[in-house]
Amino acid sequence: MLMLLAACALLARGCAAGYAGKELGALSELHHGVRGRAFAVDSRTLFLQHFHYDGEGPAAYFYVGTSKTPSATGALRLRDERGGAGPLRRYRGEGVTLSLPEGKTLRDVAWFAVWCDEYSINFGSVEIPRNLEYPKPAKVGALRGVHGVSSDPIVVVDAQTLLVPNFSYDGEAPDAKFWVGRGDKPSPQGIRIPDENGKEAPLRKYDRKTVVLTLPGELTVFDIGHFAVWCEAFTVNFGHVPLPRAALANVPPSLKMLGVSPQSKLNCEVLLDELAFEVRWAVAGDSIVLQLVAKLEDGEYMSFGISGHPTKSQMVGGDVAVAWLDKDSLKGYAEDYFLEAKGQCAGAHGSCPDDVIVPGSNSVRMLNAALVNGYSIVTFQRPLRGSDRLDLAVLTNASQPVIWAIGPLNSKTQVSYHQYFTKGDKFIEFGRPPLWNCPMPEGEEEQAPAAHPPQPAAARPAHESSAIIRPNPVPTPKPTAKVKPWDIPGIQCYEPPDGVLYAQMGPTGGKQGYSAITGHVGWGISWYINGLLIPEVTVVRGKKYTFVVEGGTDPDTPARYHPFYITNDPVGGYFHKSDAEKQGIEIYAGVRRTRTGELVPTGVGRLCNWTPDQNGPEADEYPSFGAYQRSLTLICEEGNPGVVTWIPDKNTPDTVYYQCFTHRHLGWKINVVDECDATDAEESRLVESVALPSDLVGQESIQQ
Secondary structure (H helix, E strand, C coil): CHHHHHHHHHEEECCCCCCEEEEECCCCCCCCEEEEEEEEECEEEEEEEEEECCCCCCEEEEEEECCCCCCHHHHEEEECCCCCCCCCCCCEEEEEEEEECCCHHHHHCCCEEECCCCEEEEEEECCCCCCCCCCCCECCCCCCCCCCCECCCCCEECCCEEEEEEECCCCCCCCCCEECCCCCCCCCCCEECCCCCCCCCCCCEEEEEEEEEECCCCHHHHHHEEEEEEEECCCCCEEEEECHHHCCCCCCCCHHCCCHHHHHEEEEEEEHHCCCCCEEEEEEEEEEEEEEEEEECCCEEEEEEECCCCCCCCCCEEEEEEEEEEECCCCEEEEEEECCCCECCCCCCCCCHHHHHHCCCCCCCCEEEEEEEEEEEEEEEEEEECCCCCCCCCCCCCCCCEEEEEHHHHHCEEEECCCCCCCCCCCCCCCCCHHHCCCCCCCCCCCCCCCCCCCCCCCCCCCCCEEEECCCCCCCCCCCHHHHCCCCCECCCCCCCCEEEEEEECCCCCHHHHHHHHCCCCEEEEECCCCCEEEEEEEEEECCEEEEEEEEEECCHHHHCCEEEEEECCCCCCHHHHHHHHHCCEECCCECCCCCCEEEEEECCCEEEEEEECCCCHHCCCHHHHHHHHHECCCCCCCCEEEECCCCCEEEEEEEEEEEECCCCCEEEHHHHHCCCCCCCCCCCCCCCCCCCCCCCCCEEECC
């Protein structure tokens, strides 16, 4: 799994000669020019060095088997180095890397051969010893030192890759670097190592972060005797660990030492070209390692996971990982989410982290994160099988529908309404042979044919340095001015004359709507007052106001249940606040208190939604709210509206808010004045008028 992690996180350049793993011996030279030497790279990987085969056999394949000598009995066919299942092509002294089938190791087989199916002939083979001590990662010591330097035991993943788990450093020194050199202690004669982002700048602060580091050029762990955090300017050792030669004698070679580009061992699919959003993955035993890459704005998340429906891409019921990168601290996050409904997380309902629904049920393990050339890269791991009732299985024997989204995080660093999401059905076969269906990482051959492997590292210029896997460079977008919100007229103190206002639900209106007006991230729905998107409402103290509320009546379906209330809280969502969060919050209308002291919402009525035209333009394409408003249609369910009455008085603050009792950030401001200075009453801007039923009597709301 650590080899997979290194492959997911790093793209190596250059080529270190020599070491190729544990040598098994030369292939017997029997037919069709087969020759070369075989090496065990790790438990499941073979490397053929200088491999030759004339390609003339009628049906030759790579095989391993359990019989004493090569035969068709107990044999397993291997896919070639490109993942292909067809007869072998011609090879002219190439390096070939092969993987055993899932669940098999080199200790399970007795030989490797080039075998002809049609004539049952061995063209060339090598014996694999019983109880083979194949190369594997090695643990060395843990960092301990000054400036808060610490880590768990360091893992030498392969001959050129170090994994430093839970690394900490206070970031206070002026010129700290990752450092290696000869001997068991650091000195000024050492070599600086690029950080996990491929940079040699002084190290920033780390707080228990797992980092993957690559030795530059042809340098290997066999050439050095220690790893350290070293202050180059002041020649001070902040902490180091020896790398004893004996302990590292049987670590795997790195992929670049074998002339293999890591993406040839990975799967990759493009999810959204516009933001270079990609998912990369590799199955590792009973789990899967995934990496999400996208060009995100600060405060945005990317999510990917399994559809809530077995035959199509459906958000509701889905199981996704939500990942993001804090661009200030460069700390990465990956959280397990269950998408119960199309709505923000409220209590334990909506689109919520698994831990919120069932504490301790997070099945996603964060591995690594980096910010490279503006791309957020987050690598994480999850089980193939579901760990609990909130998880869906990842299939490795069939194609299955997936879902994805990109959107802003809200004030609780939870997902909010996403402007980019799966459209149509998207299927992925997670168990397929490695196939890179993405743009080649920077530095590779441009427009390389999909049927051919990436250019081997040995064929590239030796001066190229190590770097994180990254997509093709995207031109830096021109700076854009801050989004100007739509000009939405407020409801003035003199309108409507009868004091009746209608509160209904509707869309947030894209980038020029709710978020631009309020400065907050919404979920994609918000209050409409008298047909206007979150207008500022001005009221007069001593006057009675009646809010006809149509926000839904079913508390068992949180995404369709929005009780209306008036409060001094600019956030809303009183029902799900903690006792500490409720301190200092007052409610002026929309709730009643039971005998037990519980607050129950009264602003509950049938659901009415201002609904956009599904075939019309996106909200951002409308030049004004008026133009957008004309594209909306009010659709109401059966039933009666609710009624909230309110008389602001001398104790009412100058600014209060109309909000949703069960969800955050759906409403906006109410300005409270002592008198209305309008000289003439204009017509009400009421867009949709509904006569208040004669049998519906407004209930006075409590003031708290």
